[in-house]
Amino acid sequence: MSEAADSRIPVTVLTGYLGAGKTTLLNRILSENHGTRYAVIVNEFGEIGIDNDLLVESDEEVYEMNNGCICCTVRGDLIRTVENLMKRKGAFDAIIVETTGVADPAPVAQTFFMDDDVRAAAKLDAVVAVVDARHVQQRLKDTEEAEDQIAFSDVILLNKTDLVSAEELAGVEAAIRKINPYAKIHHTERCQIAINDVLDRGAFELERILDLDPEFLKKAEHAHDHECGPDCDHDHDHGHHHHGHDHKHDHSHPDHECGPDCDHDHGQEDTHSVKSFSFTAGDLNANVFFDWINQVTQIQGPNILRMKGILSFKDDPQRYVVQGIHMIVEGDHQRDWKEDEKRESRIVFIGRELDGAALKTAFEACVAE
Numbered sequence: 001m002s003e004a005a006d007s008r009i010p011v012t013v014l015t016g017y018l019g020a021g022k023t024t025l026l027n028r029i030l031s032e033n034h035g036t037r038y039a040v041i042v043n044e045f046g047e048i049g050i051d052n053d054l055l056v057e058s059d060e061e062v063y064e065m066n067n068g069c070i071c072c073t074v075r076g077d078l079i080r081t082v083e084n085l086m087k088r089k090g091a092f093d094a095i096i097v098e099t100t101g102v103a104d105p106a107p108v109a110q111t112f113f114m115d116d117d118v119r120a121a122a123k124l125d126a127v128v129a130v131v132d133a134r135h136v137q138q139r140l141k142d143t144e145e146a147e148d149q150i151a152f153s154d155v156i157l158l159n160k161t162d163l164v165s166a167e168e169l170a171g172v173e174a175a176i177r178k179i180n181p182y183a184k185i186h187h188t189e190r191c192q193i194a195i196n197d198v199l200d201r202g203a204f205e206l207e208r209i210l211d212l213d214p215e216f217l218k219k220a221e222h223a224h225d226h227e228c229g230p231d232c233d234h235d236h237d238h239g240h241h242h243h244g245h246d247h248k249h250d251h252s253h254p255d256h257e258c259g260p261d262c263d264h265d266h267g268q269e270d271t272h273s274v275k276s277f278s279f280t281a282g283d284l285n286a287n288v289f290f291d292w293i294n295q296v297t298q299i300q301g302p303n304i305l306r307m308k309g310i311l312s313f314k315d316d317p318q319r320y321v322v323q324g325i326h327m328i329v330e331g332d333h334q335r336d337w338k339e340d341e342k343r344e345s346r347i348v349f350i351g352r353e354l355d356g357a358a359l360k361t362a363f364e365a366c367v368a369e
Contacts, residue, residue, distance in 0.1 A: 008123040009086075011095045011112055012199050015105040015149045016130030017139050021159040022098060025130060025191040025198075029096065030069050034195040037068040039085055039092040041078070043100055062088070078108065079115045086121045094199065095122060104145055105129075105152050106305070106325050113328045128198055129153035129183075130191065133172050134163040140175060144273075150179045151274045151305040151350050152325075155186070155198055162189045179274045180350055274305065277349045277356045279363045283314040284345050289366040293322070293329060296362070301327040303354055309347030312337070314368035322347070 016022045029038050062085070063071040070092055074081050078097070085095065099105050105127055112124040129149045132139070139146035150156065156176060161169055173185060186193055289311070297304065307324035311331075322331035337343055349359060 008121060009089070009092075009095055010125035011097060011122045012125050013097050013099065013105050013109050013127045014130070015099045015103065015127060015152065016157075017132065017136070017143075017146045017149065019135070020130040020132040021157070021188075021191045022130050025157070026096075026098060028191060029195060029199075030065050030071055031067060032195070033067050036094065036195065036199075037070070037092040038199070039070040039072060039088075039095045041072045041074055041081055041085070041095065041097045043074050043098065068092075078111050079118055082111070082118050082122065089121070094125070096199065104148050106148070109152070109325050110328050113325070113330050126154040126199075127152045128155045128157070130157045130159050131172075131176065133158050133160045133169060136172055137175060140179075147179060147274050148305060150176055150183070153180060153183045156180075156183045157186050157188050157191060157193065157198065159188045159191055161187045179276075181276050182278075182348060182350070273352045274350065275352075275354060275356065277354065277359055278346065279348075279360050280344060280346045281364060281367050282345065283312050283343060283368045284366045285368040286313040286316065286320075289313070292362050292366055296359070297324065297327055297329050300351070300354060304349060304351040306350040307348065309345070310334070311345045311347070312343040 014022060014025070026040055026042065030040055065071065070085075070088070072081055072085055082095070085092075097108055099108050109124055109127060112118055112122055129152070131150065136146065158169075158173065158176070164172065169187070176183070176185065186197065304324060304326060307322070307329065309322050311320040311322060313320055316333075318333040318336050320331060321334045322329065324330065347363060349356075
């Protein structure tokens with residue numbers, strides 16, 4: 001984000017439901033001569049099935065490949081694994097962290113915000129999802145995890161496109177766009193794609209937010225108003241890290257159940273419960289904005305899957321980048337506004353049961369006088 005942080009190792013979180021093709025992609029990264037040395041962190045090395053003749057050297061947790069990549073196993077804590085990997089800094093150019101096929105990618109991504117040592121050495125670059133074109137529609141009906149993986153993603157490999165018709169593929173892509181209109185989608189068969197089209201994308205593809213066509217955004221932003229009733233027992237606890245201050249909290253409790261009077265749509269119907277909202281304004285009042293974003297993450301944080309934006313604060317010569325996952329919000333100055341560049345603030349929310357109209361009104365109230 002800030003220029004001083006450019007030396008940090010970029011990290012890609014790779015997610016995707018069981019059978020989508022993550023293992024195929026990981027095998028390619030660890031074996032092909034693509035010219036980049038990746039450190040791939042997986043939950044169990046045995047699940048990858050790398051041939052022994054691709055291994056140069058192995059120790060307890062780290063396996064070196066003939067193409068210069070490294071494969072690590074998570075045997076316990078992800079933070080400890082990353083810290084151990086950092087002791088080999090200089091041996092690799094970027095890190096890929098694979099989540100399990102049924103996992104919510106949020107806790108993995110949050111690791112790179114919450115731990116000070118990890119944040120000092122690595123930066124979350126992008127979340128990449130591998131999606132099974134043939135089976136994803138059914139997964140979206142019967143599990144929230146598949147929906148969350150798409151909602152979190154900055155880049156999506158819509159894989160196994162050879163197993164569906166053109167009409168089916170169009171329907172699948174439309175379903176993905178309803179959940180996340182901002183991700184870059186690649187159509188693939190057996191994950192055949194140039195590795196650098198998927199990895200090292202740069203700061204959550206934040207620049208793409210400003211490049212989206214306004215008319216397209218209008219079509220994508222169907223407000224789905226919802227307020228938690230008095231009998232909804234949502235955990236609205238809050239954690240945040242913002243504005244360059246070394247100040248973090250994470251009191252979230254993900255294992256909560258909605259009460260009988262909570263009118264949440266839990267994704268069991270054919271309609272998707274995840275919605276996206278994008279708001280644009282001019283110069284903002286920084287104090288008003290940070291007061292608001294703290295309040296939003298406190299009240300609606302459990303339902304905010306992703307939040308990201310590029311902001312222009314009044315009397316501030318630099319662009320400010322903000323990004324968040326659930327309860328964790330982080331921001332920093334990125335670079336100076338260019339003389340020929342339009343100063344504009346844009347923020348994107350992707351989440352479940354968000355009150356889009358209320359978010360829009362509150363964001364517009366942050367505009368500087």
